[in-house]
Amino acid sequence: MxxxxxFHCGLDIIKEEEIIFDNKNFCCNGCKTVYxxxxxxxxxCYYDFEKSPGxxxxxxxGKYEFLDNxxxxxxxxxxxxxxxxxxxxxIPHIHCSSCIWILExxxxxxxxxxSSQVNFPEKKVRITYNPEQVSLSEIVYLLSSIGYEPYISxxxxxxxxxSVDRSLTYKLGVAFFCFGNIMLLSFPEYFEVTEYWLDTxxxxxxxxxFALSLPSFFYSASSYYVSAYKGIRxxxxxxxxxxxxxxxxxxxxxxxxxxxxxxxxFFDSLTGLIFFMLLGKMFQIKTYSFLSFxxxxxxxxxxAITRINPDNSEESVPVYDIVKGNRLLIRNQELxxxxxxxxxxxxSVDYSFVTGEAVPITKNSGDKIFxxxxxxxxxxxxxxxxxxxxxxLTQLWSNDIFQKNVTQRHKxxxxxxxxxxxxxxxxxxxLSFGYWIFIDTITAFNVFTSILIVACPCALALTAPFTxxxxxxxLGKKKFYLKNALVIEQxxxxxxIVFDKTGTITTNKKSSISYKGAPLWGDExxxxxxxxxxxxxxxxxxxxxxxPDMSKVVIADFEEINGQGIQGSYKDRKxxxxxxxxxGKNEEQGVLQxxxxxxxxxxxxxxxxxxxxxxxxxxxxxxxxxxxxxxxxLSGDNDGERKALETFLPQGTELIFNQNPEQKLEFIxxxxxxxxxxxxVGDGLNDAGALAQSNIGISxxxxxxxxxxxxxxxxxxxxxxxxxxxxxxxxxxxTTIKMSFVLSLLYNVVGLSFAxxxxxxxxxxxxxxxxxxxxxxxxxxxxxxxxxxKLKKE
Amino acid sequence: MSVIYLLITISIFVxxxxxxxxxxxxxxxxxxxxxxxSVRMLFDDEIKKTPQKQIQTTEKKQI
Numbered sequence: 089m090x091x092x093x094x095f096h097c098g099l100d101i102i103k104e105e106e107i108i109f110d111n112k113n114f115c116c117n118g119c120k121t122v123y124x125x126x127x128x129x130x131x132x133c134y135y136d137f138e139k140s141p142g143x144x145x146x147x148x149x150g151k152y153e154f155l156d157n158x159x160x161x162x163x164x165x166x167x168x169x170x171x172x173x174x175x176x177x178x179i180p181h182i183h184c185s186s187c188i189w190i191l192e193x194x195x196x197x198x199x200x201x202x203s204s205q206v207n208f209p210e211k212k213v214r215i216t217y218n219p220e221q222v223s224l225s226e227i228v229y230l231l232s233s234i235g236y237e238p239y240i241s242x243x244x245x246x247x248x249x250x251s252v253d254r255s256l257t258y259k260l261g262v263a264f265f266c267f268g269n270i271m272l273l274s275f276p277e278y279f280e281v282t283e284y285w286l287d288t289x290x291x292x293x294x295x296x297x298f299a300l301s302l303p304s305f306f307y308s309a310s311s312y313y314v315s316a317y318k319g320i321r322x323x324x325x326x327x328x329x330x331x332x333x334x335x336x337x338x339x340x341x342x343x344x345x346x347x348x349x350x351x352x353x354f355f356d357s358l359t360g361l362i363f364f365m366l367l368g369k370m371f372q373i374k375t376y377s378f379l380s381f382x383x384x385x386x387x388x389x390x391x392a393i394t395r396i397n398p399d400n401s402e403e404s405v406p407v408y409d410i411v412k413g414n415r416l417l418i419r420n421q422e423l424x425x426x427x428x429x430x431x432x433x434x435x436s437v438d439y440s441f442v443t444g445e446a447v448p449i450t451k452n453s454g455d456k457i458f459x460x461x462x463x464x465x466x467x468x469x470x471x472x473x474x475x476x477x478x479x480x481l482t483q484l485w486s487n488d489i490f491q492k493n494v495t496q497r498h499k500x501x502x503x504x505x506x507x508x509x510x511x512x513x514x515x516x517x518x519l520s521f522g523y524w525i526f527i528d529t530i531t532a533f534n535v536f537t538s539i540l541i542v543a544c545p546c547a548l549a550l551t552a553p554f555t556x557x558x559x560x561x562x563l564g565k566k567k568f569y570l571k572n573a574l575v576i577e578q579x580x581x582x583x584x585i586v587f588d589k590t591g592t593i594t595t596n597k598k599s600s601i602s603y604k605g606a607p608l609w610g611d612e613x614x615x616x617x618x619x620x621x622x623x624x625x626x627x628x629x630x631x632x633x634x635x636p637d638m639s640k641v642v643i644a645d646f647e648e649i650n651g652q653g654i655q656g657s658y659k660d661r662k663x664x665x666x667x668x669x670x671x672g673k674n675e676e677q678g679v680l681q682x683x684x685x686x687x688x689x690x691x692x693x694x695x696x697x698x699x700x701x702x703x704x705x706x707x708x709x710x711x712x713x714x715x716x717x718x719x720x721x722l723s724g725d726n727d728g729e730r731k732a733l734e735t736f737l738p739q740g741t742e743l744i745f746n747q748n749p750e751q752k753l754e755f756i757x758x759x760x761x762x763x764x765x766x767x768x769v770g771d772g773l774n775d776a777g778a779l780a781q782s783n784i785g786i787s788x789x790x791x792x793x794x795x796x797x798x799x800x801x802x803x804x805x806x807x808x809x810x811x812x813x814x815x816x817x818x819x820x821x822x823t824t825i826k827m828s829f830v831l832s833l834l835y836n837v838v839g840l841s842f843a844x845x846x847x848x849x850x851x852x853x854x855x856x857x858x859x860x861x862x863x864x865x866x867x868x869x870x871x872x873x874x875x876x877x878k879l880k881k882e
Numbered sequence: 883m884s885v886i887y888l889l890i891t892i893s894i895f896v897x898x899x900x901x902x903x904x905x906x907x908x909x910x911x912x913x914x915x916x917x918x919x920s921v922r923m924l925f926d927d928e929i930k931k932t933p934q935k936q937i938q939t940t941e942k943k944q945i
Contacts, residue, residue: 185921192922208918257908265901269894289886296890 334544605694
C-alpha cells in the first residue's frame with residue numbers, strides 16, 4: 089500500500105507527517121487528538137459504524153468568545169432555566185451514522201450535558217445541559233475539538249424558534265379516518281340487498297356515515313374553500329373553485345338524500361375525494377430540510393466580533409452594536425462583518441462567498457476592505473467605516489426585490505386549464521338542468537348536482553401535484569434541489585439563461601496554471617514543490633497540486649510571511665515564492681492576473697500564472713443550450729477573459745463585464761421588461777439580487793450544506809453539466825401533465841354521460857372516483873420516470 | 883339484533899382511540915425526523931458490547 093488513509097478522517101497521509109498512535113495511522117495531530125479523546129472515554133466504536141468518519145478539528149481559539157456573553161446566549165437557547173438549558177446547534181459535518189452515535193453520546197465526554205439528540209435530515213443536534221456545570225462555549229469547544237464545529241451565524245441570533253406547520257398532516261389524518269370508516273359502513277349499501285335487518289338498520293348506518301363525514305367536510309377540506317373564496321375575490325378561476333363547488337354540492341345533495349330517504353348519498357366518494365387530494369398535496373411537498381433557500385447575508389455573518397476598546401482591552405460584541413470608528417480584531421478564518429480600513433500591515437482576504445473567486449486578495453495597511461470577506465492567516469486589526477446594515481454588500485438587501493413577498497407571480501398550469509374548465513362545466517350543468525326541468529323537476533335537480541359531483545376535477549387537480557412531486561424527487565436524487573414544485577413549471581418556461589462567470593462557469597476548486605519566465609530545472613522544482621507543501625495558503629496548495637510528483641526533501645529556514653509569500657533554503661540556495669513585491673520585482677501595471685513569483689538567491693526567475701478553470705463539460709453544455717435558449721454571461725471582473733471565453737462559447741453569446749451586484753439585478757430586470765423568462769445561474773452573495781429578481785434563480789454550490797444565497801433551486805457544482813438535462817426534463821414534465829389532463833377529461837366525459845342521463849348511482853361514483861385517481865397517479869409516475877431515463881440516454 | 887349498535891359503537895370508539903394516538907404522535911414531533919431514529923435504534927446493542935467490538939476493529943484496521 090502506497091498511500092495510506094488517515095484512520096480518523098480518511099484523507100491521504102503525507103509520509104513525513106504521519107503520526108502513529110495506538111497502531112493506527114493519522115494524518116495530523118488534530119485527528120490523533122480526536123482519536124485520543126474517544127479512546128480515553130472508551131468510545132472508539134465511533135469508528136465501527138462507518139470507515140474514517142471524522143473531520144480534522146480546526147484551530148478555533150477565540151472564535152467563540154462571544155458565547156460567554158449572556159445576552160447572546162439567551163438568544164441562541166431554545167429553553168433556559170437555572171439548572172436546565174436546551175440549545176439546537178447546526179453542524180454541517182453530520183453525514184453518517186457514526187456522527188449520530190458520537191453526538192448522542194456527548195454526555196460521556198462532558199459532565200453537565202444530560203442528553204443530546206441528533207436530527208439527521210436537518211443536520212442539527214439538540215443538547216440539554218446544566219448551565220451551572222458547563223457553559224455553552226465549553227460545549228461548542230468540545231464539539232469543535234472532536235471535529236464537529238457548529239455553525240452559528242447571525243441568522244440564529246435573529247430568528248426565534250420556528251414553529252412547525254403540521255396542519256396538513258392533521259388534515260390528512262382526519263380525512264383518512266373518515267374515509268376509511270365511511271367506506272366500511274357503506275358496504276351494505278353497495279349490494280342493495282333487500283333483507284329485513286338491513287332495512288331496519290339502514291337509517292342508523294346512514295346517520296353514522298353523515299356524522300363521520302362532518303370532520304372531513306368542515307376541517308380537512310377547509311383549505312379548498314379558503315382558496316376558492318380567494319380565487320373568486322381576485323377574479324381568478326382557479327382549480328379550487330370547481331373542487332369546492334363539487335364538495336359542497338356533494339355534501340348538500342347527500343344530506344338531502346338521507347334526510348328524505350332518497351338514497352345513501354355520496355359520502356364515501358366525498359371523503360375519498362378529499363383524502364386523495366390532500367394526499368396529492370402532501371406528495372408535492374418535498375422539503376430538503378438541511379438546505380435553506382431563504383439565506384441572506386445574515387446566515388453568513390458571525391454573531392459577534394472582537395472589539396478593541398480605547399484602553400486596549402478586547403471585548404466580544406454583537407455585530408449590530410458595532411459603530412463607525414470602532415477598532416475590530418479579525419482572526420484567521422473569521423468573516424469581516426463591516427466595511428472598514430485595514431490597520432495591520434497586510435491581510436489576505438478571501439472573497440469567495442461574495443464573488444466566487446477562491447484566490448485571496450492581498451490588502452495592505454490603509455486599504456479599504458469590504459464586508460463579506462474572510463481573513464486568511466494571522467490576526468488583523470481594522471477600523472470600521474460603516475455599520476453592518478450600511479455596508480456595501482448588505483445594502484443590496486434593502487432593494488425592493490427582497491422586501492416583496494413574492495408568493496406566486498404566475499398562474500400555474502392547473503389554473504390555466506381551470507380557466508376554461510370551470511365555465512364549460514357550469515354551462516353543461518345549467519343546460520342539462522334546463523332540459524330536464526321540463527320533463528321532471530326532481531330529476532332536473534338530481535342531474536344538476538350529479539354533474540357538479542362527477543365533474544369535480546379531482547383527477548385534474550391531482551395530475552400536477554403527483555407529476556411535480558415525482559420530478560422533484562428525481563431531480564433531488566440527481567443533486568438538483570428545488571425549493572418547491574412550482575419551480576418546475578418555471579424551468580419549463582425559461583427562454584433566456586444568464587450565467588455568472590466567476591465561481592459559476594469557472595470552478596474555484598481548480599485553477600489552470602502556466603509558467604512564464606526563465607526555465608526551472610530538477611532541483612529547483614523539487615525545492616519549490618517542497619516549500620509550497622509546507623504552506624496552507626490556497627495558492628500554495630494549488631501550486632502544490634499542479635507541480636508533478638517529486639521526492640520529498642527537507643527544507644531549511646522555512647518561513648511564511650503573511651500576505652507576502654514563503655521562503656526556504658535547499659542545498660544552500662535560497663528560494664523565495666510569493667507576490668511580486670516579495671521577490672523584489674515591481675508590480676506590473678494593468679495586468680490583473682493572479683500570479684506567484686519565483687526568485688532564487690535574490691535573482692528573479694519567473695511566475696506561475698493562475699488562470700480561471702472552466703467547469704468540465706461547459707462547452708458541450710453551452711452548445712446544447714444555445715439551440716433553444718439565449719445565453720448571456722455576466723461577470724463582475726474586467727474583460728481580461730473575454731478572448732478566452734469567446735473561443736469556446738457558441739457564437740452570439742452575450743458577454744457583459746464589470747457588473748456590480750446592483751447592475752446584475754438591473755440587467756435581469758431589463759430582460760424581463762422585454763418579455764423574457766430569465767433563469768439566472770449564480771453562486772456568490774453578489775449574485776443574490778439577480779437571483780431574486782430572475783424568474784428562476786439557481787445557485788451553484790460546492791458544498792450545499794453551508795453556502796448558497798437565497799434562490800429557487802440549488803445545484804451541486806459537480807452536476808453543473810447536467811443543467812440542460814434538467815431543463816429538458818422539466819419540459820417533459822409539462823408534457824406529461826398535459827397528456828394526463830386529456831386522460832382525466834376523458835374520465836369526466838364518461839362520468840358526465842352518466843350524470844346527464846340521470847343515471848349516476850352512488851356506486852358508480854364510488855367506482856369512477858378512485859379508479860380515475862389511480863390511473864392518473866400511475867400514468868404520471870410511469871411517464872415521468874420513463875422520460876427521466878430516456879433523456880439520460882440521449 | 884341490537885347487539886349491532888353496541889358493536890359498531892365499540893368499533894368506532896376503538897377507531898377514535900387510534901386516531902387520537904396518531905394526533906398525539908404527530909404533535910410530539912415523531913414524524914418530523916424520519917431518518918435518525920432508524921439509525922439510533924441500532925446503537926443500543928453496540929454500546930453494551932463495546933469491549934468486544936473494540937478488539938474486532940483493531941484487527942480489521944490493521945490489515
